[in-house]
Amino acid sequence: MSAHDLAVASAAALVLAGAAGTALARSATRLVLSLGAFLLGVALCFLALGSPLLAAAQVFVYIGGVLVLVLFALMVVGRGDGESPRVESRHDPGAALVALGLFVVLAIVTPKRPSGIAPPEMVSPLAVADVLLGSGIVAFELAGVLLLAALLAVLVIVKSGGER
């Protein structure tokens, strides 16, 4: 088992543990901690798959931005008593069965990368830029439009909430 395999395995373990914590945790503190572990694990996976740009962007956008916002929303919604707010869930065998079936199907169907092969070459940010501004220009522009729409939507939502 090479160092790269070990890195991949630890990243995968972090992803799985973080996901389990996020789905099953009872207190909001644990939920946020697990979500942070999951997002960090995803960033490590990106790094192990040879995309440092995507890993840095993941840390920048998710851990520095989205996770902070989640914590922020929890602080706003769950304040009052000193306790960490509880996150309720209604566990149900049907849902578990659906999730399990999905897991089996996904694990069988999705394409795999054989383990034990050499670490992939690092994708340079220039190559990504070539794709984004070349063949992927439509998707890139659409993502920009989507971001603008999201920005306007947030402004409208927050504005209308403040009126009452």
Add this chain to the structure above:
Amino acid sequence: MILTVACAGAFALGVYAVLVRREIIGILAGAELMLGAAAVQLLVAGSGEFAAGASSFGLILLVVAAAEAVVGLALIVTAYRRAKRSRIEEFGEVSG
């Protein structure tokens, strides 16, 4: 191999969280799990000659997921400020 299984697990756990969680923040976290797992799987599938393309579409996926999370959180905070509620059953009536 191991990454694919872990991602499938994370995705399934995300689906489970969306199905069983009652707090909206928990549901949003489940959606984040699914998107993250899908992004890693995209990179796994695209490693090799499509690496640059997979990376760029991973980036776009990141943008979409971030936009979704931000709008969702804005909705939660606004709903809480309006009616002091944050559980999914409490949003039964559409007209508020």
Add this chain to the structure above:
Amino acid sequence: MSFVWGLLYGTGAVILIAGGAVVGVWWERKVSARIQLRLGPQQLGPAGSLQMLADVPKLLFKEDVVPASADRLLFRYAPLAVFAPIAMSLAVIPFWAGWAPLDSAAGVLFFLAVPSISVLGILFSAWGSHNTLATLGGVRAAAQMVSYEVPRALAVLSVVVLGGSLQPSELMDAWRWWWIPVTLLGFGVYFIASIAEMNRGPFDLPEAESELVAGYFADYSGIRWAVFMMAEYGAMIASALFGAALFFGGFMWLPGVAGLAVHIGIAALIITAVMWVKWTFPRLRQDQLMTFCWTVLTPLALVQLVLAVVVALWL
């Protein structure tokens, strides 16, 4: 092999930040004394330079208070969650021609991204304290740090556009002296946004002592509080070294060790300027802070970006 290298680097970064914090606190006390017509530390060592040798053991031997209502896990490890990302961010700063400790292809983005994890540590400490003042301070810090990341990243982007690379060593190879006038506005934005990013005055609303006592670290005593202070000085050192390299060329002026000395000298000047700003300007109000970020700093950074793009295309 890479593991050993990482361990070595981590130890080096912690020693560098600790040493930098010791010198930095002494220097700050001297600078602030100068500004307020005082003398500053005087008794221990020449010009009081050994004052921190008394302060650090004192903090080490202080009682380690954990409030009864605090979330113990979050409260205890939050200082580390604030400190570690800042120590990590030192890794991508280029110190030598063609060399940075971690010369990643996305190094510049790494420098902007990793310190933003420390916001999470601040929120954890604020939430873990279960203290109104700490919570208010943490919420303020989060809002401020997430907002000021935008102009800071845009300002750094203008240099990236001129250099055409996100890799620190390549960027420094491409560096030319005439970038300084082109990116001067960008440096101004970077300087102000960095001050806000490390929660120092006049943007130190998260720890405003006149209203929030000490904000998110109000309940920390002894060594844990010292780790917070070390993180603050570490952020200052990292931002100054990075800014000195990207906006002023750093080691590019002279070859070899002399270049490194020039780099550190420019960074020391930037740090002194940060302290000067802190002890001169009064603290802003929260709404002024946000308005300043979104209506002044971000447009200025965009203007700088357009300027850099025009220059890069014209070449």
Add this chain to the structure above:
Amino acid sequence: MAGVDEFARALEDTPGGGVVLTSIDAISNWARGHSLWIMPMGTACCAMELIAASFSRFDFDRHGSIPRPDPRHTDVMVVAGTITKKMAPSVKLLWEQMPEPKWCVAMGNCAVSGGIFHHDTYSVIRGVDEFLPVDVYIAGCPPRPESLQDGLLRLREKVRSESISPSRRRTVEGLLPLPGGEKR
């Protein structure tokens, strides 16, 4: 603090550990004495002198004393001014929030003995030593910053006799009951 206490006890029990313990004591006492950070508990006119002490003419930062607003970060509480019965619980709470080791300086006649309010008042506490373990008393109404400086330097001498070991510490009862019963 518990960890440090256990460490000190273990040192005392090992033969030859006393030498190490006294060396650590010497270092920590030197460090503590040269870095006495002030918790400014200013309630009346003495507070002006206390404030003047950290600015240009007197500048206590010269010998390492800086004021910090947070009780958790400080070592010396300087009670400067009249403490009324209504104020006393807050003073006591702030004192309890300071981490060990901590010292208390009673600055000015009011804090020493009630001062001009010693006779014929119903509302003033006759000296903070009724509920705080005072280490240094500074007379004056108000005392000049020079005398506060003298008081802090004397406190530094007192700190030299401290120890990190609980059995060698000359502890005074840290928490006295509030005069007139516990009222929060």
